[in-house]
Amino acid sequence: MNQRIDHTLRGSWTSAPAAEAHLPPHALRWLRTRTGLGTAITPAAPGSVLAVGDSQLGAGARAALVDVVGEAQVLVDRDSRLGRAGGLSYVDLMRRRGAGELDVPDAVVLPADPEQVQRVLEVCVEHDIAVVPFGGGTSVVGGVNALRGNKSAVISLDLVHLDQLVSVDPISRTAVFRAGVRAPDAERLLAAHGFTLGHFPQSFERATLGGFAVTRSSGQASAGYGRFEEMVIGVRMATPQGEMRLGGVPASAAGPDLKRLVIGSEGLFGVVTELTLRVRPAPRVKHYEGFVLDGWERAADAVRELAQGKALADVTRLSDVDETEVSFELSGGWKVKALKAYLRARGVAEPCMLVLGWETGSPRELATRRAAALSKLKRFRPVALGRALGETWRKGRFNGPRQRDVLLDAGVCVETLETAATWNDLTALRTAVRGALIDSLGAQGKSPVVMCHISHAYETGASLYFTTLNPRSAEDPLGQWQRAKVAACEAIVRHSGTISHHHAVGVDHAPWLGAEIGDLGLEVLRAVKQRLDPTGVLNPGKLVGDAKPRP
Numbered sequence: 351m352n353q354r355i356d357h358t359l360r361g362s363w364t365s366a367p368a369a370e371a372h373l374p375p376h377a378l379r380w381l382r383t384r385t386g387l388g389t390a391i392t393p394a395a396p397g398s399v400l401a402v403g404d405s406q407l408g409a410g411a412r413a414a415l416v417d418v419v420g421e422a423q424v425l426v427d428r429d430s431r432l433g434r435a436g437g438l439s440y441v442d443l444m445r446r447r448g449a450g451e452l453d454v455p456d457a458v459v460l461p462a463d464p465e466q467v468q469r470v471l472e473v474c475v476e477h478d479i480a481v482v483p484f485g486g487g488t489s490v491v492g493g494v495n496a497l498r499g500n501k502s503a504v505i506s507l508d509l510v511h512l513d514q515l516v517s518v519d520p521i522s523r524t525a526v527f528r529a530g531v532r533a534p535d536a537e538r539l540l541a542a543h544g545f546t547l548g549h550f551p552q553s554f555e556r557a558t559l560g561g562f563a564v565t566r567s568s569g570q571a572s573a574g575y576g577r578f579e580e581m582v583i584g585v586r587m588a589t590p591q592g593e594m595r596l597g598g599v600p601a602s603a604a605g606p607d608l609k610r611l612v613i614g615s616e617g618l619f620g621v622v623t624e625l626t627l628r629v630r631p632a633p634r635v636k637h638y639e640g641f642v643l644d645g646w647e648r649a650a651d652a653v654r655e656l657a658q659g660k661a662l663a664d665v666t667r668l669s670d671v672d673e674t675e676v677s678f679e680l681s682g683g684w685k686v687k688a689l690k691a692y693l694r695a696r697g698v699a700e701p702c703m704l705v706l707g708w709e710t711g712s713p714r715e716l717a718t719r720r721a722a723a724l725s726k727l728k729r730f731r732p733v734a735l736g737r738a739l740g741e742t743w744r745k746g747r748f749n750g751p752r753q754r755d756v757l758l759d760a761g762v763c764v765e766t767l768e769t770a771a772t773w774n775d776l777t778a779l780r781t782a783v784r785g786a787l788i789d790s791l792g793a794q795g796k797s798p799v800v801m802c803h804i805s806h807a808y809e810t811g812a813s814l815y816f817t818t819l820n821p822r823s824a825e826d827p828l829g830q831w832q833r834a835k836v837a838a839c840e841a842i843v844r845h846s847g848t849i850s851h852h853h854a855v856g857v858d859h860a861p862w863l864g865a866e867i868g869d870l871g872l873e874v875l876r877a878v879k880q881r882l883d884p885t886g887v888l889n890p891g892k893l894v895g896d897a898k899p900r901p
């Protein structure tokens with residue numbers, strides 16, 4: 351059993367010091383010039399200064415939980431509870447820095463296997479205790495915030511001990527995992543059998559397979575390996591009404607696909623304990639390279655051409671002009687001025703960086719697929735920047751969260767949000783969301799940095815992922831971002847985008863779910879929840895919970 355229990359108190363991705371965080375000093379200097387950011391450093395508060403109330407877990411409930419999982423697996427100490435008090439959104443991180451009240455669970459319960467998960471749920475129903483399933487805790491939409499709803503206590507159900515690869519079927523190319531396996535462990539365990547999942551979201555280092563399934567996660571190589579939901583062949587889920595086992599065959603016409611109700615259910619219908627996943631042979635050849643295209647609309651057209659011509663690279667990632675500029679400035683190793691001059695000389699007025707990455711079984715397969723993509727790109731006159739740019743991106747692909755910690759220390763309000771739309775709506779959607787963010791976050795004549803990229807492309811459309819950087823308000827750091835987020839969500843709804851392409855709904859997007867699936871759709875989801883969780887112990891306040899009305 352894996353005893354690695356992570357108490358993340360600092361309000362950060364990692365305890366790595368700033369020097370290891372890959373944010374060169376010149377990048378901060380650039381940000382100060384560009385946004386008017388001051389020079390004050392505001393390091394995260396130590397966990398000891400944060401307000402944590404006493405545990406409200408009653409003695410009877412605690413004894414019943416101990417009976418199921420053992421004394422050592424019911425934690426009520428301050429650090430354990432604080433370590434599960436929220437996920438990793440900007441608001442969560444700022445709360446851990448003392449900017450607002452934290453939702454702290456009354457206890458952390460660590461079941462050993464699916465049977466114990468089932469029995470913990472039964473105890474929680476009996477004692478009317480809210481349950482927040484906790485995977486990697488990387489939710490950026492309030493998904494793991496320990497909300498108690500109308501219950502007297504709330505536990506964080508940490509699945510860290512459900513960390514086994516149960517079996518691999520090399521003939522069918524499937525693998526059965528317990529739901530608490532973290533992504534790097536899944537890759538390590540599969541590598542021993544010559545397989546990969548190919549799911550590499552930016553939260554890869556910490557997130558779990560169960561978390562990926564219930565949030566409908568999408569990894570950076572989604573063009574090649576698909577979204578996580580496409581990898582799920584079967585699920586096992588503990589619910590207050592008993593266990594459900596769904597799927598397991600490659601395809602079926604046996605009525606509506608109930609497995610799909612579990613995928614994306616965000617811990618409201620039950621706790622996913624086991625997953626049967628499609629696996630693929632581990633790639634033998636990896637090739638990443640970078641290009642620059644001129645102008646966002648033209649560059650987005652190029653990605654559409656790749657998607658519709660079935661020539662996408664496994665990783666296909668297009669940055670807009672702002673994100674390209676920031677990437678060049680942050681990368682440190684690049685001779686930024688020389689690069690800009692080179693691009694100008696090549697007639698590129700508005701550089702948009704395109705990273706293409708192939709992960710293939712042989713050099714020949716790489717050559718064929720690469721040639722197909724480059725022939726489609728040709729008419730968009732890409733400027734090739736070579737493998738160094740691609741490799742720089744690949745090596746730094748998981749550094750974002752660490753850079754965010756340094757930016758928070760430097761007084762930056764830094765956050766991301768994402769959506770998706772059809773190709774026809776994409777440009778208007780990007781313009782509207784960008785405008786909403788700039789209007790809300792700009793202050794005293796200074797413009798925030800608002801950047802955008804496409805990292806998941808489909809035949810019919812693509813995702814848009816926005817990152818904002820601006821000086822943080824000392825008086826109201828949470829309100830400053832929350833107002834911008836509301837403006838952006840309203841723009842998304844107005845311009846036919848989805849409220850989430852891969853971050854899920856959680857608490858933060860719940861007010862807009864109705865706009866996407868309609869009141870009847872909300873009622874259907876609530877009816878399913880009522881059947882599986884009649885007393886409402888599972889994840890109150892999330893997805894279809896007590897969504898506050900839209901502003």
Ligand SMILES: Cc1cc2nc3c(=O)[nH]c(=O)nc-3n(C[C@H](O)[C@H](O)[C@H](O)COP(=O)(O)OP(=O)(O)OC[C@H]3O[C@@H](n4cnc5c(N)ncnc54)[C@H](O)[C@@H]3O)c2cc1C
Pocket residue numbers: 437438439482483484485486487488489490492493494509529530550551552553556557558559560561562563564565566567568569570616617618620621622623750751852853854856889892
């Ligand atoms: C820096 C950063 C980068 C990110 N990049 C990406 C990205 O590239 N792509 C992407 O898709 N997402 C990304 N995310 C979002 C996040 O990582 C995903 O939502 C991920 O799928 C959550 O997995 P987790 O194990 O951390 O789940 P958690 O955060 O622990 O939980 C997420 C939700 O699922 C519920 N839950 C967790 N496990 C279970 C289970 N076994 N059964 C039932 N309910 C459960 C929780 O209660 C919660 O509501 C990013 C997040 C961060 C912080």
